[in-house]
Amino acid sequence: MKKIGLLFLIALATTSLRAQNPTPNQIIPYDFQFYQKLNKSVYSQDNRVHSSIKGFYGDDSNLSLRYDSLMSYGVDSLNRRSWVHRKLFKEHLLEFNSEDYRIYADFLPDFSIGREFEQGKTTWLNTRGFQVGGNVGKNFSFYLNGFENQGKFAKYYNDYVIQNQVVPGQGYGKLATETQDWAYVTALLSYTPSKYLNLALGYDKNFIGDGYRSMLLSDNASNYSFFRVRASVGNVQYQTIFAYMLDPGAPKLASDRRLGDRGKWMAAHYLDWNITNRFSVGLFQAVTWADAEVEGKRGFDFNYVHPFVFLRPIENTNTTSPDKMRLGLNLKYEVLKNTAVYGQFMFDEFTAKEFFSKNGYWANKWAIQLGFRGSDLFNVQRLNYLAEFNTARPYTYAHFDRISNYGHYNQPLAHPFGANFREFLGLMNYSYKRFDFQGQLVYARYGLDPAGTNFGKDIFKDYTTREADYGNSVGQGLATNLYIANAKVAYLLNPKYNLKLELGGLLRKESNDAGKNNTGLITFGLRSSFRNLYQDF
Numbered sequence: 280m281k282k283i284g285l286l287f288l289i290a291l292a293t294t295s296l297r298a299q300n301p302t303p304n305q306i307i308p309y310d311f312q313f314y315q316k317l318n319k320s321v322y323s324q325d326n327r328v329h330s331s332i333k334g335f336y337g338d339d340s341n342l343s344l345r346y347d348s349l350m351s352y353g354v355d356s357l358n359r360r361s362w363v364h365r366k367l368f369k370e371h372l373l374e375f376n377s378e379d380y381r382i383y384a385d386f387l388p389d390f391s392i393g394r395e396f397e398q399g400k401t402t403w404l405n406t407r408g409f410q411v412g413g414n415v416g417k418n419f420s421f422y423l424n425g426f427e428n429q430g431k432f433a434k435y436y437n438d439y440v441i442q443n444q445v446v447p448g449q450g451y452g453k454l455a456t457e458t459q460d461w462a463y464v465t466a467l468l469s470y471t472p473s474k475y476l477n478l479a480l481g482y483d484k485n486f487i488g489d490g491y492r493s494m495l496l497s498d499n500a501s502n503y504s505f506f507r508v509r510a511s512v513g514n515v516q517y518q519t520i521f522a523y524m525l526d527p528g529a530p531k532l533a534s535d536r537r538l539g540d541r542g543k544w545m546a547a548h549y550l551d552w553n554i555t556n557r558f559s560v561g562l563f564q565a566v567t568w569a570d571a572e573v574e575g576k577r578g579f580d581f582n583y584v585h586p587f588v589f590l591r592p593i594e595n596t597n598t599t600s601p602d603k604m605r606l607g608l609n610l611k612y613e614v615l616k617n618t619a620v621y622g623q624f625m626f627d628e629f630t631a632k633e634f635f636s637k638n639g640y641w642a643n644k645w646a647i648q649l650g651f652r653g654s655d656l657f658n659v660q661r662l663n664y665l666a667e668f669n670t671a672r673p674y675t676y677a678h679f680d681r682i683s684n685y686g687h688y689n690q691p692l693a694h695p696f697g698a699n700f701r702e703f704l705g706l707m708n709y710s711y712k713r714f715d716f717q718g719q720l721v722y723a724r725y726g727l728d729p730a731g732t733n734f735g736k737d738i739f740k741d742y743t744t745r746e747a748d749y750g751n752s753v754g755q756g757l758a759t760n761l762y763i764a765n766a767k768v769a770y771l772l773n774p775k776y777n778l779k780l781e782l783g784g785l786l787r788k789e790s791n792d793a794g795k796n797n798t799g800l801i802t803f804g805l806r807s808s809f810r811n812l813y814q815d816f
Contacts, residue, residue: 312717417471526686
């Protein structure tokens with residue numbers, strides 16, 4: 280409760296409003312299913328939207344009309360309906376407006392019940408949440424949400440919770456073998472002194488890329504504390520994130536007397552340039568380092584506070600530093616009126632003389648994403664689609680010092696599979712009035728680690744424990760195939776906080792020489808809020 284109270288104080292001044300009409304420099308919270316509805320405006324040859332930096336600004340001239348129409352759908356501006364009807368289906372539960380401020384508050388239920396057929400058991404989710412948001416003047420706005428959760432998950436999902444001691448993408452709590460109990464909190468505080476600059480302090484997530492996944496920085500992991508700067512000049516947008524993260528599995532230091540999990544810092548810089556209305560290039564750099572080293576004296580390193588991507592001042596001059604640098608590239612080209620191709624390339628580490636030798640050298644660690652996405656497929660309005668390929672070589676994102684790897688709270692900061700995998704996925708989304716339909720197919724092949732081995736999938740393992748220096752390939756280890764089919768049908772009740780009735784079905788088949796792990800699940804529930812919570816892993 281102390282943490283929630285502190286976050287509430289932080290939150291009472293942010294630019295990230297959730298689920299309401301645009302206010303100056305409002306950030307639309309990132310939720311893939313909702314963002315699909317913005318495709319036609321974002322991936323248009325008529326606009327120069329910085330599509331790879333999530334979330335978007337709600338008052339962006341390229342997006343505001345579409346976003347406003349989504350948030351205002353069915354609003355009873357003449358108050359012809361009863362107060363109860365308007366609050367349930369059209370308005371915020373509480374809302375206060377004046378010339379100087381706007382404040383709203385809502386109750387966020389997330390209740391569902393399901394049946395897992397292979398295990399013959401009932402799954403359920405009991406979540407009670409709230410959100411409070413608003414703006415003060417034109418420069419400050421704030422957002423806070425909090426959720427108390429209890430649930431019983433499908434077996435594959437519950438196995439992940441037990442193994443990693445975290446509910447994926449959410450957080451830790453009183454985690455047991457069957458019924459789980461945890462909390463989830465988000466807070467953002469933002470200040471926009473001019474149209475060129477935005478400063479945000481938050482406990483939330485970030486996402487960089489045009490795909491469903493991101494090989495650079497995704498919202499897969501739990502929330503973390505960060506300070507973010509965004510600067511826009513013409514067709515260039517620059518973002519810097521300074522974040523503090525936790526690693527419960529990192530060994531404690533004898534010299535560190537602080538209680539709790541060990542911490543790490545991350546400095547991530549991203550420069551996005553819309554060269555033309557069709558073509559954009561993004562340059563990415565991320566550095567991670569331990570909050571405390573052996574002496575227990577090191578904290579935030581101000582040497583990493585620089586505005587230039589691809590500079591490595593610390594690693595080049597401090598040979599004893601365990602800090603880890605990663606470099607990346609994001610590309611997007613809009614080939615047709617409503618279709619864009621995109622890609623990412625991430626260098627974790629490589630040795631120049633070994634890179635083109637094709638000998639499977641372990642330190643050639645990189646990840647690739649290729650995909651295309653668009654709207655109005657077959658000239659059907661609001662039929663959005665995406666197809667994507669992702670791969671990461673063994674030992675990518677890992678480090679010799681676990682605390683400096685590319686992860687937060689036992690979860691990868693990029694792809695949920697970690698490394699040593701290939702993945703193909705497709706998504707389609709269609710909206711008609713208050714109905715939403717979404718279908719997804721995933722195929723992945725990866726190599727698991729038999730007991731006592733390290734073939735490179737688990738990014739939290741020390742890469743010095745690798746099986747071999749040469750002959751490494753994607754999928755090595757216990758070769759495993761994964762098939763996922765996922766479908767959802769939802770009926771929107773209230774657009775202000777995304778309240779909806781949702782029916783979902785999931786088929787998951789995982790198999791290797793050690794056995795099979797199959798899941799057939801159907802769920803129905805009353806759900807709300809804009810949160811990306813992944814089940815496709």
